[in-house]
Amino acid sequence: MRTVLLAGIYHETHTFLQQKTGLDAFEQMALNQGDAVISNNLGNGSPTDGFISHAQAEGWSIIPTIQMAAMPSGTVEQAAIDLFRSKLFAGLEQHVDKLDGIYLVLHxxxxxxxxxxxxxxxxxxxxxxxxxAKRNIPVAGVIDLHANVSAKMLENSDCLVSYRENPHTDARQAAVRGAELLGNLMDRPDVTQVHLATKYVFPPTGLGTSSNPMKAALAQARAIEAADSEILCINVMGGYAYADIADCGYSLNCCTRGDRAKAMGYLEQILKTTESWLKEAYPAERNLDAVLADIDADPPADGPILLIEAADNIGGGTPGDATGILAPLLATGRRGIIAIINDPAAAQLCHKSKPGQSVTLSIGGKIDRHHGEPMPFTGTIESLSDGAFELENRRSHLASMMGTHIEMGPCAVLRNEQAIVLVTSRKTPPMDLGQLHSQGINVEKARYVVVKAAVSHREAYDPIAVRSYNVDSPGLCTSDLRRLPFEKLSGKQISL
Structure with missing residues (x-):
C-alpha cells in the first residue's frame, strides 16, 4: 500500500488591492484540517476531491494535513501561511518515515x-x-492555469500539473492527472522539470483556451506529448497579471524522462506559436457608449446581450461592487437589465425589511476608490435568502475554487422598472447560472446582463447569449495593464 501525505493551499493574490486577505477569508471559504480534508471535499467536484477519489481507487493510504482556500483577493497575511506551514510540517514530522509521496493542491x-x-x-x-530526514520521495501536485510559475517551484518539486481549460472545467480532472503521475513517479522517479519563463504578461481576457494564443499553444503541447513518450506533461501557463512580482506572467514548463535540451526545444517551439498570436493576447475593449451604439445599430436581439465587466473580475480578485457599467447603463433609461453587486451592508439593510417592500439604497462602490461610486437604487425587495446554492454544472470553473456547494451569504433580489439586481454578502464569481436561478432570476429573459468576469463566465453564459461585448470600465482587473503601477516587472511586456 502506498502512503501519500496530502495538503493544499489555494489563493490567487491581487497585490494592487489595498485590502489584505486574512485567516478569516480562508475560514469563510475552506479551512479543513486532518480528516476533515477528506470528509469535506470528497465528492464536491474540486481538485482536492479529484486527488482523494483517485487515491482511494488506487488503495493508497492518505495522510490529510490541511487544506485551505480563499476567494481571489489582496495580499495574504502571514498568519494564514504560518497556519498552513505548522500543520503541513507537523504531519511530515509525524509520518515522514512511512511516506511514499507528497501531493499538494496549489494555485x-x-x-x-x-x-x-x-x-x-x-x-x-x-x-x-x-x-x-534523508528521504527521497516524489513531490507532485496540481496548479491553476493562471499560476505565476517560478523556477523555484519546479526545482523543488518532481511534477506539477496544470489545468488545461479556461474556464477551468477540467480542474478536478487535472488533479486526477497529477495523482496518476505521482503514482508513476512512486514507481519510477527519474524525471526532470524544465521551465521556460517569458517576458509576456497577458491580461485574463487574452487567456481563454477556446481562443488564440492559448488554443494554439495548448494544441501544440498536446501534439508533442502524443508524439514523445518521454514527455509526461507540458504545462501552458497563462499566468496572473495582477501580481506585482518578478515571476508574473506567461510561462511554459514540462516534466520529462528524456533530455532537458530536447524538452526546452519543445517549449521554445510553443513560445514561437504563442508569439504569432500576440495581438489576440492583448484584446482591446471599448467604452460603454461605443458598445451601446453598436447594439442599437444592430437588429434587435432575441436573448441576453452580455456586457462583460472584466475590470471588476471577481474571479481575478476585485470586490464585485463596481458600478462603472451598471450606473451609466441605468442612466440611459434602458430596461431588461440584470446585474449582481456584492454589497454586504446593502444586503443587511434589505434583510431588515420584508419581500414586497420598497427600499432606496446606495449600492456598490464602497470597498475602495477604484471601482466607481456608490449608486442610488430604488426598487422592491423581490426576495431574501441565505444565498446558498448548488452548482448546475458540477464541472463549473467555480468548482475549481469552492466545490459544488456555494455560499453567497445573505442575499436580496431588488427589482424596479429597469433592472433586477442581486445583492450578495460574499463576492461570488459569475461562473454558473445556478447563482441567478437559485434566487428566482430568469437570466435567459434579460435584455442586458452585466457580467463581472473576464473568461470564466463563458461556459455558463455564452450558450444563452446572443451577443457579448467586453466593456472598458474602472477597476483593478483592467485589461489595460498599463494603468497599473507595476514596480517589479523588469523587462516584461504588458501590452502590444
Whole structure:
C-alpha cells in the first residue's frame, strides 16, 4: 500500500488591492484540517476531491494535513501561511518515515505580506525537510492555469500539473492527472522539470483556451506529448497579471524522462506559436457608449446581450461592487437589465425589511476608490435568502475554487422598472447560472446582463447569449495593464 501525505493551499493574490486577505477569508471559504480534508471535499467536484477519489481507487493510504482556500483577493497575511506551514510540517514530522509521496493542491499565484513566491518557498521548505530526514520521495501536485510559475517551484518539486481549460472545467480532472503521475513517479522517479519563463504578461481576457494564443499553444503541447513518450506533461501557463512580482506572467514548463535540451526545444517551439498570436493576447475593449451604439445599430436581439465587466473580475480578485457599467447603463433609461453587486451592508439593510417592500439604497462602490461610486437604487425587495446554492454544472470553473456547494451569504433580489439586481454578502464569481436561478432570476429573459468576469463566465453564459461585448470600465482587473503601477516587472511586456 502506498502512503501519500496530502495538503493544499489555494489563493490567487491581487497585490494592487489595498485590502489584505486574512485567516478569516480562508475560514469563510475552506479551512479543513486532518480528516476533515477528506470528509469535506470528497465528492464536491474540486481538485482536492479529484486527488482523494483517485487515491482511494488506487488503495493508497492518505495522510490529510490541511487544506485551505480563499476567494481571489489582496495580499495574504502571514498568519494564514504560518497556519498552513505548522500543520503541513507537523504531519511530515509525524509520518515522514512511512511516506511514499507528497501531493499538494496549489494555485501557483499566491503572494503574502512577506513572500512573493509562496508556493516556491513552501516547496523549498518541503525539500529541505526531506533532505534532513534523508528521504527521497516524489513531490507532485496540481496548479491553476493562471499560476505565476517560478523556477523555484519546479526545482523543488518532481511534477506539477496544470489545468488545461479556461474556464477551468477540467480542474478536478487535472488533479486526477497529477495523482496518476505521482503514482508513476512512486514507481519510477527519474524525471526532470524544465521551465521556460517569458517576458509576456497577458491580461485574463487574452487567456481563454477556446481562443488564440492559448488554443494554439495548448494544441501544440498536446501534439508533442502524443508524439514523445518521454514527455509526461507540458504545462501552458497563462499566468496572473495582477501580481506585482518578478515571476508574473506567461510561462511554459514540462516534466520529462528524456533530455532537458530536447524538452526546452519543445517549449521554445510553443513560445514561437504563442508569439504569432500576440495581438489576440492583448484584446482591446471599448467604452460603454461605443458598445451601446453598436447594439442599437444592430437588429434587435432575441436573448441576453452580455456586457462583460472584466475590470471588476471577481474571479481575478476585485470586490464585485463596481458600478462603472451598471450606473451609466441605468442612466440611459434602458430596461431588461440584470446585474449582481456584492454589497454586504446593502444586503443587511434589505434583510431588515420584508419581500414586497420598497427600499432606496446606495449600492456598490464602497470597498475602495477604484471601482466607481456608490449608486442610488430604488426598487422592491423581490426576495431574501441565505444565498446558498448548488452548482448546475458540477464541472463549473467555480468548482475549481469552492466545490459544488456555494455560499453567497445573505442575499436580496431588488427589482424596479429597469433592472433586477442581486445583492450578495460574499463576492461570488459569475461562473454558473445556478447563482441567478437559485434566487428566482430568469437570466435567459434579460435584455442586458452585466457580467463581472473576464473568461470564466463563458461556459455558463455564452450558450444563452446572443451577443457579448467586453466593456472598458474602472477597476483593478483592467485589461489595460498599463494603468497599473507595476514596480517589479523588469523587462516584461504588458501590452502590444
Amino acid at each position: 501557483g499565484a499566491m503572494v503574502s505580506v512577506d513572500i512573493d513566491d509562496v508556493e516556491g518557498e513552501i516547496l523549498a521548505e518541503v525539500q529541505a525537510f526531506l533532505k534532513r
